[in-house]
Amino acid sequence: MRARGELPGAPATRVAIATLPPLDRGKQVMEALADYVERAALKSGDRLPTERELMAALSVGRSTIREAMGRFEALGVTETRKGSGTYLLKPISAGTIHLPLSLDTAELRDGLLHTLEVRRGIEAEASMVAARRRTVDDLRTIEEKLIEMERVHLATGTSGPEDLAFHLAVYDATHNPLFRQLLGQMREAFERFWDHPFDRQDFARRSFPYHRELFDAIVARNAELARGKTLKILEIVEEDIEEMSK
The missing domain is CATH 1.20.120.530 (GntR ligand-binding domain-like)
Structure with missing residues (x-):
């Protein structure tokens, strides 16, 4: 009988499946918002939901919302106008919110x-x-x-x-x-x-x-x-x- 977490055909040393890393809530918020922008067909200049609305809709805290919006702003996707809100600078979708850059920082x-x-x-x-x-x-x-x-x-x-x-x-x-x-x-x-x-x-x-x-x-x-x-x-x-x- 295989031990819990052991794959079929696993070697006798019983190498266990690695545990999943914690979810990146900021990335999840980005993906959800990008999906919303695409489905709602928002255009450049359209106003995005407020922090409070996003917190309620996505069940996350204010800091997570701000982290995600900070990433969007760094990518030149959104612009925050003091006293007015956050606005879309260019249309986005889940497939275009970032360049496919990656870096293995294990070392x-x-x-x-x-x-x-x-x-x-x-x-x-x-x-x-x-x-x-x-x-x-x-x-x-x-x-x-x-x-x-x-x-x-x-x-x-x-x-x-x-x-x-x-x-x-x-x-x-x-x-x-x-x-x-x-x-x-x-x-x-x-x-x-x-x-x-x-x-x-x-x-x-x-x-x-x-x-x-x-x-x-x-x-x-x-x-x-x-x-x-x-x-x-x-x-x-x-x-x-x-x-x-x-």
């Missing part, structure tokens, strides 16, 4: 280094474009994110989500939504990593000063300098990952 070190290889090309170009196209409003937003990053870093020695917010603001300053969309595909891996960066709270210490220098280069509209500062940040991050994961 954290290799996964992060692979991600950095992709980021190096995208972020270097984005920094140059941002330096050329940034507006006064863009600079104000980037500096706000930078000041918050500096505050958290000086208080705690690290700056995970704040670092990401700074770079997202730089991407937005390109006025090319594809930069933000591509980075949005990698956000989850970054955020999971920043929770416990190899158990080193000072992981971002060496690259930290270059963020202010990157901002200054964007202010000066110096595209080549902005590119150089971005590559320097990523070079240091790569060195630290390799050193700390030995």
